[in-house]
Amino acid sequence: MPDPLGRIARFRRRPVRVNWRASLGVVGSILLWLAAPLAFPLLLAAYYGEPLRPFLAAIAVTLVVGRGLQGLSGDADIGGREAFLMVALAWLAVGLIGAIPFLVAGNGVIAHPIDALFESMSGITTTGATVLVDFSVHDRSILMWRQLIQWLGGLGILVLAISVLSQLSIGGTQLMETETQTQDVQKLSPHIEETARMLWSLYAGITLACAGTLYALSHLGVAPNMTPYNALAHALTAVATAGFSPDPGSVGAFSRAAQWTIIPFMFIGATNFILIYHFVRGDWLRPVRNEEFRYYVGVVIGTTVLLALLLLVDPETSLPIEAKIRHASFQVVSILTTTGFATIDFNGWSAASKHVLFLLMFLGGMAGSTTCSIKLLRWIIVLKGFRRDLFTAAHPSAIRPIRLGDRVVEEETVRDVYAYTLVSIVIFFGLTAFIAVDGARTGLELTEFEAMSAAAATFFNIGPAFGIAGPFGSYHPFSDLTKLAMIALMWVGRIEIIPVFVLLTPGYWRS
Amino acid sequence: MPDPLGRIARFRRRPVRVNWRASLGVVGSILLWLAAPLAFPLLLAAYYGEPLRPFLAAIAVTLVVGRGLQGLSGDADIGGREAFLMVALAWLAVGLIGAIPFLVAGNGVIAHPIDALFESMSGITTTGATVLVDFSVHDRSILMWRQLIQWLGGLGILVLAISVLSQLSIGGTQLMETETQTQDVQKLSPHIEETARMLWSLYAGITLACAGTLYALSHLGVAPNMTPYNALAHALTAVATAGFSPDPGSVGAFSRAAQWTIIPFMFIGATNFILIYHFVRGDWLRPVRNEEFRYYVGVVIGTTVLLALLLLVDPETSLPIEAKIRHASFQVVSILTTTGFATIDFNGWSAASKHVLFLLMFLGGMAGSTTCSIKLLRWIIVLKGFRRDLFTAAHPSAIRPIRLGDRVVEEETVRDVYAYTLVSIVIFFGLTAFIAVDGARTGLELTEFEAMSAAAATFFNIGPAFGIAGPFGSYHPFSDLTKLAMIALMWVGRIEIIPVFVLLTPGYWRS
Ligand SMILES: [K+]
């Protein structure tokens, strides 16, 4: 089987026509690989005596299509332009294949093609927005497939962020801490496969640690309903900062102990995995030396304190103090890391509390992790850029570069980061208008905040919004047209916008 | 009396300590000049037999303080850094003086210092957000002072934008069409006084044309209540895109004919005045040749059609078709130009219609006009920048400069525009959180959209928001702390952010 990562590694930037056959070939390899994880829900279905057909069909399709696409490509190397196409098509293709089990199973709302695609794309993009209305009609193997596809999406994004995007320098991605701390493509390339293997074992290890800890809680008697199934299901989507749960009550269906346990794993999922790697290897102070990590910890602590205070003074939220602190901590980490788990229906909280969570949606965790949204790395550059611009406004002849850690950030990179952050916010506003206007067209009575939070929750891959699509709600009431827009923007948002948008420009296809 | 404009013209950028005495000296001159317009409400009060004391007191204070500040400065030239301080202090000082008549009159809510300052700062910044609850307790001379201070604020911003900010190159202001179409400070300087005189006569002329047309309507019998007082009052705040009205019903208190008449004057107020100058001088195609103007017309037409359609399909808005089209046109132009007049309580419209108006708040009209907010010029650069970035993502070695009309935009300017737009949105989000959290603290039950729209309406100097601070509502219910934040951010937003923020950096004060 050809090795896609090795071929991406040999980047060449050539002013020739885009080699779409090479891109499709890599997508084919990825689809062939997808058959392996599909075996897990198949085995589970066999174990529970549930229909095998949904997974057999998906395996058949992914093997046939994968082999077909693979056959298209010669052994041509893929360059920067081909990488954009490959990344965009890979997420789209896996999203399409991922919907097959839902369609074939034919139960509940996801028997409808657009809803099946919504659920699958929400899965692979680690969004965690669900259209499910009644969880009880779905087989356990199908619900586990939802969890697994999110975990695969998280792994995919790790490899994409650390090995591919950082080389394509999208919106400042080259600034994230990578394995070699270098921006030299030549030097990094030989390590890509090694990096991917390292990420995979780290990611799998953390997931197993989470599942093991959760299952241990049931043995300790502090989380009776944390069965092996539930422990694994929530570990898969906690570390992937993805947020699906097989339980309609999300993490709220489990004990305090389970809730407290999941918080650090969401936090780890949104931490740069290169830092985690060095930490695990014994360089315990490596995270603390990282500027983005210090901001990350600061935002978590600061917002948790603010939200806890807002809940404590809210006369309409009657809960014990421990519960208020727990829900504040959990929801801050869940939304900031873009996981989207819920321990409580925060729809009922005060406007101020909801607004704080809403603003967190625009931040995200650290670059180089499974987190989504704009990411703290970019906001740090934006803030440092503002501060520098104020200085040069007063001292026009002064030259003051922006530093991140001990590195100087190039001005072009600062501009790219500004542009990326701004385009994210503009797309968010565009989607809010689309949802609101399409809601008016179809008679869906949305409030402005419902439209805005649903836009942020899908485009920034958070999952739950406020109002009808709240933590225990569903995206099912939205019109098909709105769902298609959300499917498109979950996809666009997850792979950092540029790989899709660049395909829409005529210049991309010209030599 | 020393001439401040001539002194600003002789910019020097020196790495020495900021000469705050020179800045205060110019502010002193401006305060001395303020005595002249204060004579108008004084005469009006005499005519109506209303108390003279409010205006006599303000005239006394402005003369004494103005003279005192003027005495501080030698005849030193002021440079770029001094200009920032001068601009920031000028708007603050006029805002403080403007509040004196409200305080001395002592009627209604603006007898309270913070409310008086809110109303005055909302005036001089051409915001038009009001804390008034009962208009009938205020004298006609006081209500006319509210109008006049907005008109002065509009004139001030014209001179500031075209003569000062474009030289300081704040967030791309050097890109606006200026008199000489040059960025050469040396060449522009001798023309500044001339430019200011030209702007003043053009501005006054358009205002008189508006007042005359409105008053003529009453003679034609199609706007019976458009008295000379009302005609002048609304002309002052239409051309200034400011939005105060002496009538609690805003422009909704007047006839259809009056409403249609005001639309083009708001439109003109948000058009680059250099274009208007050339148009008036006979170069009729000059606006059409200007790229920003074409976008401006496009946005007005596009959004009006969208909003009219939303009103036409809305089953809950029962109005004749003409009224729906009129209100759609009026509100689009009123919000886009950042005027903030209302012909109807759009609070009752559908969420989609309100959301469209909300998004318009982030646009604004053309640079070099009395409009506020981010302004179309910047959004055009942002859009062109995005398009270019997509091209260079696919063709990393290609160099493709951004063009505006027939000029090439420097990369540093593109970065500045990105930064300005982004910092505006970040401040907006920050203010929403402040309003929401402070609302929770004081038990004011705001919805998220109320908090967000009030933040946008004050920081972007629009005026009316949605909900309690809606077009026929009042900002009075907000807490003093929130009002102080809004006062600060109306001030920051009106003078393009940097002049205030730069004062907060230690680097500004060091040599
Ligand atoms: K998520």
Ligand SMILES: [K+]
């Ligand atoms: K206004």
